Amino acid sequence: MPQIKKQIVEDFLNDLASGSPAPGGGSVAALAGAHSAALVSMVCRLTIDKKKYKDVEKEMKEVLKKSEKLRERFLILAEEDKSAFLNVIREKYSAKSLKKAAAVPAETTKLANEVIKLAKIAKQKGNKNAITDAKIAVDLAQVAKKGAILNVEANL
Amino acid sequence: MPQIKKQIVEDFLNDLASGSPAPGGGSVAALAGAHSAALVSMVCRLTIDKKKYKDVEKEMKEVLKKSEKLRERFLILAEEDKSAFLNVIREKYSAKSLKKAAAVPAETTKLANEVIKLAKIAKQKGNKNAITDAKIAVDLAQVAKKGAILNVEANL
Numbered sequence: 001m002p003q004i005k006k007q008i009v010e011d012f013l014n015d016l017a018s019g020s021p022a023p024g025g026g027s028v029a030a031l032a033g034a035h036s037a038a039l040v041s042m043v044c045r046l047t048i049d050k051k052k053y054k055d056v057e058k059e060m061k062e063v064l065k066k067s068e069k070l071r072e073r074f075l076i077l078a079e080e081d082k083s084a085f086l087n088v089i090r091e092k093y094s095a096k097s098l099k100k101a102a103a104v105p106a107e108t109t110k111l112a113n114e115v116i117k118l119a120k121i122a123k124q125k126g127n128k129n130a131i132t133d134a135k136i137a138v139d140l141a142q143v144a145k146k147g148a149i150l151n152v153e154a155n156l
Numbered sequence: 157m158p159q160i161k162k163q164i165v166e167d168f169l170n171d172l173a174s175g176s177p178a179p180g181g182g183s184v185a186a187l188a189g190a191h192s193a194a195l196v197s198m199v200c201r202l203t204i205d206k207k208k209y210k211d212v213e214k215e216m217k218e219v220l221k222k223s224e225k226l227r228e229r230f231l232i233l234a235e236e237d238k239s240a241f242l243n244v245i246r247e248k249y250s251a252k253s254l255k256k257a258a259a260v261p262a263e264t265t266k267l268a269n270e271v272i273k274l275a276k277i278a279k280q281k282g283n284k285n286a287i288t289d290a291k292i293a294v295d296l297a298q299v300a301k302k303g304a305i306l307n308v309e310a311n312l
Contacts, residue, residue, distance in 0.1 A: 009168055009187075010161040013227060017194040019201035021285070025292035028191050031165075032296065035184050038173040045175035071169060129177070132310045136181035136303040140188065143299050147292040154288045 004031075004082065005075040021089070026081035026101075029147030030108050032140050033115055034074035039137035040067040040118050043126040056125040063118050070115055074144075077111070080104045081151070088155075098155045105151035112145035160187075160238065161231040177245065182237035182257075185303030186264050188296045189271055190230035195293035196223040196274050199282040212281040219274050226271055230300075233267070236260045237307070244311075258311035261304040268301035 004012055004027060016023050044064035047053045053060070084101040091097035119141050123134035160168055160183060172179050200220035203209045209216070240257040247253035275297050279290035 005164075005166040007165055008161075009163055009165055010231065012165055013190055013194045013231070016191065017197035017201075017224070017227065019198070021198070021202060021289075024198060024286070025195060025289035028195060028289075028292055028296065031191065032188070032299075034169055035172065035187065038169045039181060039184060041173035042175070042177070042180060045173075046177060068173070071173065075166065075169070130180070132303075132306045133177075133181035133184075135306055136184055136299070139299045139302055140184065143188075143292070143295045146295055147288075150288045150291055 001082070001086075004078045022085035023078070023082040024085065025147055026085065026105050026108070026151040027078040029105065029112075029144045029151065030074045030078035030081055032147065033108060033112050033144035034071050034078065036112075036115050036119060036137045036141040036144060037067045037071035037074060039133050039140070040064075040115065040122050041071065043122040043130045043134045043137070046130045047122075047125075047127040050127065053125075053127060059121065059125065063121055067115065067118050070111055070118075073111060074108070077104055077108050081108070102152050102155035105148040105155070108148035109145055109152065112141050112148060115141040116145065157238070157242075160234045178241035179234070179238040180241065181303055182241065182261050182264070182307040183234040185261065185268075185300045185307065186230045186234035186237055188303065189264060189268050189300035190227050190234065192268075192271050192275060192293045192296040192300060193223045193227035193230060195289045195296070196220075196271065196278050197227065199278040199286045199290045199293070202286045203278075203281075203283040206283065209281075209283060215277065215281065219277055223271065223274050226267055226274075229267060230264070233260055233264050237264070254311045258308050261307035261311070264304035265301055265308065268297050268304060271297040272301065 275293035
């Protein structure tokens, strides 16, 4: 199976919609985190180097550095969730495989919390023309968190 | 610019994170709808042809048909949102271009409502092993709806 981040959008959605349980909601939660982080980065970039937002430029640069790192990590987590769940199936739901599969959404939860914080800063201090994007980033990160928590619980 | 549905996942996220305001939150809202619809399709497929779920098989087949159509349409809306917003920039925020740009999230809102209904059926009646996926589908469709409404308002 190809890596999610290297897949064509349409092909990934076909895999998701298929009758295989992986990729499933866990990968989607991590991808929601990646989309949220990308929106935060966009808002930062639309704020940096603008006279009107000179006062928040330093903070926006720091937010951008963090959101870019999180975006990359979320893509890896989307992949790891798929692999871990395929392993659960191969191992016939063994305790060991389930424990491993719970570790991925646990990290997604943690990172989603970080993105929520960044998206709220972007919403509050970023370019007002992009406030809708920042609001969507907040909501999406919250779905990433909620979805990841559901997946941790499902694997316990 | 390449079509979103034909882009590599990673490349689309790079475009999203860039300093160009399009693609932005509007496309992401439509993509959230596409991911939600794909999860609904997966839950349907994991339910159909299972003895235990014989009673809901007919309904699940109908849900599947609808979710597959919605998924396709959401991908087109993600693209149309990007094009409409690039046109708004080209046309320097003319009333005509803004009106056109508001029509896309208006349709996303409508379709998100449909996916919410389907995801709730999948959650209630689908394979219990995939209930987490159905729950994430509901939440994601709600973000698609909320994000699309924000975009309609922003373009009014």
